[in-house]
Amino acid sequence: MDTYLYDVANEHNCYITQNKTKASKSFVMETDDMYYINIDVSRIKTSAEKKVYLAHELGHCISGTTYTINHSKLYRGSAEYKADYRAAQLLMPINDLRDCICKGITERYDLAEYFNVTEKFVERALYIYGNKGLLENLEFTL
Template identity: 30%
Template structure:
């Protein structure tokens, strides 16, 4: 999924997306069906990772969650991030990458067109959700100690 296709998806959900210089080191912001992406972000890969989380807020959050001292706000932030993780990186993508010769996390981030940070968060999300490994289509996807794929016979 590209940044452009994600923009179309946002538009289809009735969201308006605008790039604008943001303050306070914010990279993205969602409010009332409007998404702002920091204009200073240099790559579409990073824009895509920010945009998917902001769409996740539209899909999963409610109210003003700016105050990150509030535990409920942090939970909503995490829920939106996890939604975005699963939206951009499916478990099957790990298997496809393996079958296409991808052998390390840097190659994987490039293959999936996500940032290294987004990939690390996604792997941690799946590890929390499924534990050490997950079996899918005759493959074991290991999340710990490092991401790995094992084809079952």
């Protein structure tokens, strides 16, 4: 696992644990100006998947979009989108992605391998970057 994500966690007052849970593979909680991220590594198959889950939870911390089940579905959807956007910025910075595309690395599986993330995450990052107009002027089809 890249130590980079742990450095980001420290910068944003995030404490990371790796405990088994029944609820989900990962989650974040906020209390007393501190974030607690848990990654259940027993339920995660690859280093790329672990990296994506950690970056997503960090995305919640960075964007300040933690929530509870009492929040509206609309708020939760917005929070997930913002967390994914921050995760994309961490794992697939737009300038690095643009460089890959300009070099002809455009297949999702090739991008996933290059950035050591999951193909599903590549799809999400491309969708978000596309919505934000950050992939304009590139020879690339979403």
